Amino acid sequence: MPRGRPSRWTTAALIGALALSCAPRAAGSLRTDLVRLPPGFRIEVFASGVANARQMAWSPQGVLYVGSREAGTVHALPDRDGDWRADGVHVVAEGLEQPSGVAWREGALWVAEISRVLRFDGIDERYAESPEPVLVSDAFPDDAHHGWKFIAFGPDGRLYVPVGAPCNVCETEGLFGTITRMDPDGGTPEVVARGVRNSVGFDWHPQTGELWFTDNGRDRMGDDVPPDELNRVAEPGRHYGFPFCHGGDVPDPEYGDRGSCDEAVPPAQKLGPHVAAIGMRFYTGDQFPAEYRNQIFIAEHGSWNRSEKIGYRVTLVRLDPAGTPVSYEPFAEGWLQGEEAWGRPADVLVAPDGSLLVADDFADAIYRIVYEGGD
Secondary structure, eight states: OOTTOOOHHHHHHHHHHHHHHHOOOOOOSOOGGGOBOOTTEEEEEEEEOOTTEEEEEEETTTEEEEEESTTOOEEEEEOTTOSSSOSOOEEEEOSOSOOOEEEEETTEEEEEOSSOEEEETTHHHHGGGOOOOEEEEOOSOOOOTTOOOOOEEOTTSOEEEEEOOSSSSOOOOTTTTEEEEEETTEEEEEEEEESOSOOOOEEEOTTTOOEEEEEOOOSSSOSSOSOOEEEEESSTTEEOOTTTEETTTEEOTTTGGGSOGGGSOOOSEEOOTTOOEEEEEEOOOSSSOGGGTTOEEEEEOOOSSSSSOOOOEEEEEEEOTTSOEEEEEEEEEOSEETTEESOOEEEEEEOTTSOEEEEETTTTEEEEEEEOOOO
16 A cells, blocks of 8 residues: 555545535525626526536537536536526436536547436436446546546546545555546546546647646645645646655645656646646637637635635636646636635536536536626
8 A cells, every 4th residue: 555545444435525615505696696707797597406516518509517426417518498597306316426517529428426427318318317328438546535526528528537645745646636537438447638637627728739737736734835736738648746755846835855856747737735736628619709709717616724714706717828737827716715615616617508517516506607798
């Protein structure tokens, strides 16, 4: 067993405590009036009552699929009439083990549990029937700590599946601390990136095809260290520093002697410390002004290991024409009021009309951000 890795009992106890501390409260009124946006934008509710809404996947048939963590459910939110309000909330599957990740492809829905990937065939015609899934892969570890997954199909047609470190900080082996990819029908996962503590969001640059991913920094090093990260995979198989280096230049106080920051790929952009940057997407729509095209939106789930809360917002990383980050700024904020949060953004998704969908796993809602123009 790697040095520093917690026992399964310790991991289970920690996950239970975190689940209690992060469990969704009664949503009450969804205070979208408190959300601040740039001029010309507005936010509205696409759906409510979506238990613990996490990753989203859109079907060309007009159905939004949403995974969850604590709820153990996958939901389907059809919008058959195209009015950008969900027609209903349907349970596709329940009783699953933290099915956070969902991905739609060629009429089927892939769902990632902690140790398995499932596929629901013909899903757009069967989502209301709670159909039986097909097992695609059970090749992943069953450790619950950082075991929930964000999944997506890459430009190469393969399914990308991350495996978080089973700890706050520890040495990892095997698939732990990686992003992997595999064939749509299963097979042995291939490691694409190593030294990744916990990535719960990634996307591909629309022009270069390069993989970019968020990574959550370790806890218990203070309020402002280390940063969360936005990383760029220019070459598959590289190491991104965990556990010996954080943020590209912060040696770990326990594991810093296991490697040098010079050996790790530095982040393309340092993000806020403990903001819990998870779902991220490049903006590929036409509704927002041209300056947003091919820029990065990130859902920041919000801090717990900090004396003053931070995150609970959607941020924007702007890139120059060469694809290098030049700024990092809030785009939508207001879910955090003082030290009290009424919502926690968990994923973002560009809708077919170019609006931006935002999943909130605390208020059990999906929002839609629309651009209406300005002076």
